[in-house]
Amino acid sequence: MKKNNVYIETYGCQMNLADTEIVLGILQNYGYAITKEIENADVVLLNTCSIRENAEQRIYGRLGNIKTAKKDNPNLVIGVLGCMAERLRKDLIDEKKMVDVVVGPDEYRRLPELIDTAFGGEKGIGVRLSRTETYDDIVPYREEGLTAWLSVMRGCDKFCTFCVVPFTRGRERSRSLQSVVNEIEQLSGRGFKEVTLLGQNVNSYLDEKNDFADLLAACAEVDRSIRIRFTTSHPQDLSDKLLFTIAEHSNICNNIHLPVQSGSNRILKLMNRTYTIEHYLNLIDKARKIIPGVSFSTDIISGFPTETYEDHVMTLDILREVKYDGAYMFKYSAREGTKAYNMQDDVPDEIKTKRLQEIIELQQQISFKINQGLMGKEETILVEGFSRKSDKFLSGRSDTNKVVIIPFDEIIKQGDYAKIKINRATHATLFGELIEKIISEEKFALTA
Numbered sequence: 001m002k003k004n005n006v007y008i009e010t011y012g013c014q015m016n017l018a019d020t021e022i023v024l025g026i027l028q029n030y031g032y033a034i035t036k037e038i039e040n041a042d043v044v045l046l047n048t049c050s051i052r053e054n055a056e057q058r059i060y061g062r063l064g065n066i067k068t069a070k071k072d073n074p075n076l077v078i079g080v081l082g083c084m085a086e087r088l089r090k091d092l093i094d095e096k097k098m099v100d101v102v103v104g105p106d107e108y109r110r111l112p113e114l115i116d117t118a119f120g121g122e123k124g125i126g127v128r129l130s131r132t133e134t135y136d137d138i139v140p141y142r143e144e145g146l147t148a149w150l151s152v153m154r155g156c157d158k159f160c161t162f163c164v165v166p167f168t169r170g171r172e173r174s175r176s177l178q179s180v181v182n183e184i185e186q187l188s189g190r191g192f193k194e195v196t197l198l199g200q201n202v203n204s205y206l207d208e209k210n211d212f213a214d215l216l217a218a219c220a221e222v223d224r225s226i227r228i229r230f231t232t233s234h235p236q237d238l239s240d241k242l243l244f245t246i247a248e249h250s251n252i253c254n255n256i257h258l259p260v261q262s263g264s265n266r267i268l269k270l271m272n273r274t275y276t277i278e279h280y281l282n283l284i285d286k287a288r289k290i291i292p293g294v295s296f297s298t299d300i301i302s303g304f305p306t307e308t309y310e311d312h313v314m315t316l317d318i319l320r321e322v323k324y325d326g327a328y329m330f331k332y333s334a335r336e337g338t339k340a341y342n343m344q345d346d347v348p349d350e351i352k353t354k355r356l357q358e359i360i361e362l363q364q365q366i367s368f369k370i371n372q373g374l375m376g377k378e379e380t381i382l383v384e385g386f387s388r389k390s391d392k393f394l395s396g397r398s399d400t401n402k403v404v405i406i407p408f409d410e411i412i413k414q415g416d417y418a419k420i421k422i423n424r425a426t427h428a429t430l431f432g433e434l435i436e437k438i439i440s441e442e443k444f445a446l447t448a
């Protein structure tokens with residue numbers, strides 16, 4: 001019998017990228033073939049994001065296109081997975097009559113059955129959230145490569161007032177430490193060189209007695225030639241033990257994504273972020289003392305309800321004070337069902353845009369200055385392949401997750417570590433020259 005072909009597109013955060021690999025693992029086990037050509041698909045799935053209104057608009061637009069394809073192939077099954085499935089099931093199925101299958105993040109095990117329901121002419125719906133599902137035992141479908149995403153916990157209990165994630169992903173729960181370690185052993189065997197541990201609040205990971213610091217240490221010990229990254233950390237759970245663990249292991253990257261969201265204590269309180277700016281700055285100071293050379297990145301929301309010009313200036317001040325390597329910056333988008341949705345969305349869109357623009361410009365200046373300061377310095381990079389623009393150059397990433405471009409050199413291949421000297425920098429990219437290749441077979445320490 002001919003295998004059915006499944007095609008999937010992924011939107012949103014890295015958790016969704018990791019979930020797509022779980023979904024493909026489940027479907028492949030059931031006998032599906034995976035296709036990259038939508039024209040060859042029997043099943044088209046969109047793994048979706050609800051974080052801001054424009055994310056959802058984009059997916060509705062895409063669904064419109066795909067529905068036209070259904071005219072040529074009436075048997076095509078169209079499915080929506082992920083956060084929008086959880087949030088908009090009624091709209092997607094009843095009102096817009098757009099899709100055949102709607103499955104939320106905790107019901108992917110039932111996908112084969114629910115797609116079969118759709119092949120049988122009925123709607124396949126699974127949107128229950130679970131307190132225990134972690135897909136611990138599922139082997140994700142991963143193509144060959146160097147870098148892998150690995151979810152170690154799911155859900156979120158923080159309930160920031162602007163955010164849909166606690167509603168679309170449910171309560172916090174962690175995978176077992178042993179299952180994560182086993183997966184990294186497999187990745188090591190396949191030649192992977194970088195693993196990013198994922199969770200909405202990855203540092204609130206807890207498996208019985210093991211906290212996130214224990215997990216990081218165990219992961220780092222599997223294979224010293226594999227770099228370990230992690231995201232996203234919440235300021236509330238950034239313990240001293242975690243900072244010391246990062247400092248102790250040379251293959252745990254010195255880069256912490258620590259969203260601050262706003263520089264104003266009044267706004268942070270309205271957001272239910274559970275920290276003050278003073279506490280946050282203390283954490284940054286402490287981390288810099290414990291982990292020499294640590295870099296930070298952040299998320300910022302501009303135009304949260306009631307945000308005044310003074311609040312906005314405090315956000316600019318915090319960027320100047322911390323000097324983040326980089327930031328993801330967003331305009332506030334009111335989301336139905338969240339607490340902030342009941343507050344008046346009273347900052348006019350033009351003001352949100354203007355403030356966001358100021359935040360972006362300032363951050364670019366700061367990133368540029370930080371990168372200029374790296375000129376003449378040495379960095380260890382993992383070489384990922386040719387640069388996007390030209391095969392006369394190779395592209396890699398530094399310990400602090402910056403893209404570094406070096407001239408092609410035949411002694412270096414993909415997956416090698418190399419010591420390089422920086423000789424030019426923009427706000428987004430570093431350029432350098434090779435000092436020496438680091439022989440990875442030696443399971444070396446990445447930094448001295």
Ligand code: SAH
Nearest residue numbers: 162163200232259299300301330331332333
């Ligand atoms: N769990 C992570 C990331 C959550 S989503 C954390 O706690 O930081 C990624 C980012 O999207 C958030 O950090 C926030 O800056 C932004 N975001 C979330 N909801 C938003 C909304 N309603 N409007 C605008 N930005 C939002």
Ligand code: SF4
Nearest residue numbers: 156158159160163165
């Ligand atoms: Fe959303 Fe806050 Fe949870 Fe992050 S910590 S996912 S912003 S509710």
Ligand code: F3S
Nearest residue numbers: 012013049050051083
């Ligand atoms: Fe989007 Fe869901 Fe991730 S809302 S950002 S895909 S957790």
